[in-house]
Amino acid sequence: MMIQRTLLCVAALMACGPLYAQDFGALRDSYERVKDEPFSKRAAALTNLGKSQTKEAAAYLGRLYQVEKEDNGRRMILRCLGRVGVAPAPSILAKVALNSTVKSDRQVAVASLGQCKPTPPMSIWKGMLEARSASVGVREGAAKSLSRYPPSQDLLRAYAGVLGQEPPPPGQVVTLCREALETILRRDMSLGTWLLGEGLQDEGIEPALPALTEILLSSKSEASKKALPKLLRHDSPKVRAAAARACGKVYQGAGNLDECPQVKELLEDKTEGVRAAALSAIQQIGAQSQALDKLLELAESRNKDMQTVAFSAMIGAKDPAVVEAATKMLEKGKHMPAQAAAIQVLAQSQDKGAIDVLIKRLKKIKGRLKLDILIALARLTQASPGNDYKDWDNWWKEQRAGFTFPDQKRVVTGSAGDNPFERNMSSQVRKSKAPTYYGTEVLSHRIAFVCDISGSMRNPSRTDGKSRIDVLKQELSNVVKGLPSKTAFNIYTFESDWKSWQKNIVKANGKNKKDALDFIANSNATGQTMLFEPLEAALLDPEVDTIYLLSDGAPSRGRFTHGNDILREVARLNRTRRVAIHTIAIGKQSNLMIELARRNGGLTVQR
Incomplete structure (x- = not known):
């Protein structure tokens, strides 16, 4: 049986x-x-x-x-x-x-x-991942499928080969490969040791070393500490720059260069990108005092971009010489991005003399830098007596003698829309004749409006029951009508794809305003959210100095959809431009929108 x-x-x-x-x-x-x-x-x-x-x-x-x-x-x-x-x-x-x-x-x-x-065989997935002609979806699928294989040197090479491609692959693919490499190195630490030793000379690894360097050094392992000097002095400028950026992240807030003294050497590097990366790292670490002489020297460079990066690196430094250099740039400088960075230096200096300088410049300055100064004064003082020179001068004469600085950590790093001074900034602008956009005064004369018209913008707004897209059309139409003729502007809209009204900013004359109003009226809410591409296009317009970015949801389409990836790429694009990015977050609070504004000299409005 x-x-x-x-x-x-x-x-x-x-x-x-x-x-x-x-x-x-x-x-x-x-x-x-x-x-x-x-x-x-x-x-x-x-x-x-x-x-x-x-x-x-x-x-x-x-x-x-x-x-x-x-x-x-x-x-x-x-x-x-x-x-x-x-x-x-x-x-x-x-x-x-x-x-x-x-x-x-x-x-x-x-x-x-x-x-x-x-x-x-792994080679099949590897071929699909590396194929430039393959669709993004196929490459994403290959990146995810390769992660099922056990960690090995061949698996590292498979992902590294993609990170080393020029031009770079789509952002989603890059993100998946970076995440996969981080996971592999966590699962098998011996592979990290190999990479930091023999792997540095491996033909399959070398093209991706700039990308891998940041991943490897973030581990803070003994092997990474041992390899750090070698990477900071690597033959490739891209690797040196990546190593400097990694030091900025790994030792952020340390206050000194004890763990990475070679970063200071890179301030003398022949490659501008390497010097810029070293400057940024020193600022992140908070070690400006250990390289102050060189920072001040670069701040007077004939290279305008280097001026901008040098002043950006001095943000947070509290030294009279830094305040003096920033004052000189603000009063006599002619390069707007460097002046914008100098204002940020003064905004975090906690120096009464800096307030004196900012208020004095408010008397003469116009356009984009005026709003920068107003924001800086508000952040220094947590007060908002008005939006012109007389308001601030009268207030400061009464307050200066007994003034004490507020808690700068809360002011600088807090959520922009939650801080009292941000709300005051929005209310004070109503005294001005300048047009407003969602309650924020539009002072710049070179503006890009980047607007979300995805399907969720059909949802009702919080205020009067109108849909979000209808409120956007009304706000955008009103600000366009109110722009002075000397202002130049452009409009970008995005949903599953994106488009721009004009190729670059154009003068706000009668004909262009009429065309822009037609463009606004014909914009309909549909599709998903491709945020990065139109923001990138606005940043790449060399004439734009201010962006107003509006969105009601998380990015879901395009080369970059992860918040950290978007912040990283915007930082790269805006390193020498210093374009102010003001954000309007519709609906729920968005950390991405808050950080985009905070890191790029802007305000956040929550609606």
């Missing part, structure tokens, strides 16, 4: 399990009899072919895919190839993923390849 039950179980398992070579001929013949029928009558025969785990079945299904005309039929064949699993199924699925013009076919091919048993 027991033997009979065992035989029955074996028979049942064989019936449910894969069909092997001797069965394929019958299954093929069965399908051939119905191959000209509609898909609904062929589906069962196709499903059975997927149970034959033979190379003959894989090759046959591959040929069927090439001649299949129905969408459902093609997708069923791809799923069957995934069930067959054995070669040549993986290579057929990879070919479809890379070459098909039908998005759904590519998606099913990637998913089916992930189901193949035995596991396909």
Whole structure:
């Protein structure tokens, strides 16, 4: 009796399990009899072919895919190839993923390849990940699938090869590769040791060293500390710059260069990008006092971009010489980005003399820098007596003698929309004749409005029951109507894609205003949220000095959708531009919008 039950179980398992070579001929013949029928009558025969785990079945299904005309039929064949699993199924699925013009076919091919048993060779996924012609979805799928393989040097090379590509791959792919590398190095610390030793000379690793350097040094391991001097003195300027940036992150707030003294050496580097990275690192570490002479020297450089970066590096330094240099730049300088950085230096100096200087400049300065000074004064004092010279001069004469500085940590790092001085800034501007946009005074004469018109903007607003898109149209139309003729502006809208009203900013004359109002009126809320691309385009307009960015949701489309990636890329684009980015966050509070404004000299409005 027991033997009979065992035989029955074996028979049942064989019936449910894969069909092997001797069965394929019958299954093929069965399908051939119905191959000209509609898909609904062929589906069962196709499903059975997927149970034959033979190379003959894989090759046959591959040929069927090439001649299949129905969408459902093609997708069923791809799923069957995934069930067959054995070669040549993986290579057929990879070919479809890379070459098909039908998005759904590519998606099913990637998913089916992930189901193949035995596991396909790593080289197949690696080829898909590295293929520049592949769609973003396919490369993302390959990046995720490679993470299932055990950590190894080959796996490191697979991800590193992508990070080393020029031009860089799409942002989502870069993010997945970086995250995968971080995970691999956490799971197997010996690989980090190898990378920081022999791996530095590895042909498969070397192109990605700039990207890998920041990941490797963030571990603070003994191996990374030992390799740090070598990376800071590496032959490649990109690696040296990456090592400096990594030091800024790893030793942020340390207050000294004891763990990375070589960073100071990079201030003498022949490559401007390396010097700039070293300056930024010193600012993040808070070690300006250890390199003050060099910072002050670079602040007087003939290179205007280097001036800007040098003053940016001195933000947070509390030294009379720094205040003096920033004062000189603000009073006599001619390069707006460097002056903007100098204002930020004064804004964090906690020096009464800095308030004297800022109020004095408020008497003469106009445009974008006027708002910068108003923000700086508000952050220094947590007061907002008004928006012109007389208001501040009268207030300061009464307060100066007994004035004590507020807690700067709360003022500088707090959520912009929650601080009392930010709310005062929004209320005080109503005294001015300048146009306002969501309650914020528009003082700049070179403006880009970057506006979210995704589907969620159809939701009701918090105030009067109108939809968010209707409120946006009203606010944008009003500010355009109120712009002085000397102002130049542009409008960017984004949803699943983005577009701009003009290629670059144009004068706010009557004709352009009418065209802009038509552009606004014809904008409809639809799709998802591609935030980074239009923001990048606005930053790349060399004439723009102020951006107003409005959004009601998290980014969901485009090269970069993660907040940290967007902040990193904006910092790179804005390093020498110092474009002010003011943000209007619609609906729930957005850390991304708050940080974009805080890190780029702007205000955040929450609506």
